[in-house]
Amino acid sequence: MANTDLTALTGDYAIDTAHSTIGFTVRHAMVTNVKGKFLDFSGSLHLDGGNPAASTASIDVKMESIDTGSADRDGHLKSADFFKTDEFPTMTFRSTSAEALGGEDYRITGDLTILGTTKPLTIDLEFNGAAKDPFGNERVGFEGKAEIKRSEWGLTWNAALETGGVLISDKIKLNFDISAIKNA
Numbered sequence: 001m002a003n004t005d006l007t008a009l010t011g012d013y014a015i016d017t018a019h020s021t022i023g024f025t026v027r028h029a030m031v032t033n034v035k036g037k038f039l040d041f042s043g044s045l046h047l048d049g050g051n052p053a054a055s056t057a058s059i060d061v062k063m064e065s066i067d068t069g070s071a072d073r074d075g076h077l078k079s080a081d082f083f084k085t086d087e088f089p090t091m092t093f094r095s096t097s098a099e100a101l102g103g104e105d106y107r108i109t110g111d112l113t114i115l116g117t118t119k120p121l122t123i124d125l126e127f128n129g130a131a132k133d134p135f136g137n138e139r140v141g142f143e144g145k146a147e148i149k150r151s152e153w154g155l156t157w158n159a160a161l162e163t164g165g166v167l168i169s170d171k172i173k174l175n176f177d178i179s180a181i182k183n184a
Contacts, residue, residue, distance in 0.1 A: 006049030013180035015043035027169035040065035114153040144176035
């Protein structure tokens with residue numbers, strides 16, 4: 001990244017959903033992790049290479065697109081026990097601040113809305129670089145992570161285990177692998 005002129009990256013970008021992932025990991029039955037992702041989302045970034053604090057991000061996720069590799073589990077997650085996708089079809093993130101942490105590390109904070117409840121979310125990001133692809137698109141890449149407590153958004157369904165503990169952890173690890181294309 002030392003060779004990248006960040007000011008040259010200033011501009012508006014659209015998230016390339018074919019080359020990006022918005023995923024999550026949750027502890028299941030106190031013994032393993034289940035991973036999932038969302039297959040239908042869109043988003044935009046405004047990057048300000050000269051003043052990273054002026055950068056912004058906006059993401060909309062179609063909750064019906066949840067994919068954990070199990071149709072039965074996905075159906076349960078879409079139901080009234082969890083995401084109520086008929087009533088709340090979209091999860092959104094709108095940034096409120098951004099900061100450079102040094103090197104290739106950044107932090108973006110914003111409002112995450114799930115089930116009509118909006119709470120702050122901070123995402124730690126690593127800038128993975130910039131490149132011009134074979135089709136002439138200027139791309140940037142970021143990898144991010146965050147943790148939330150699902151109960152803070154009203155996601156409280158659970159089941160007690162015979163051996164103690166619960167079926168699904170309250171802590172959810174979010175991960176973002178983002179490739180974005182600069183608007184012409």
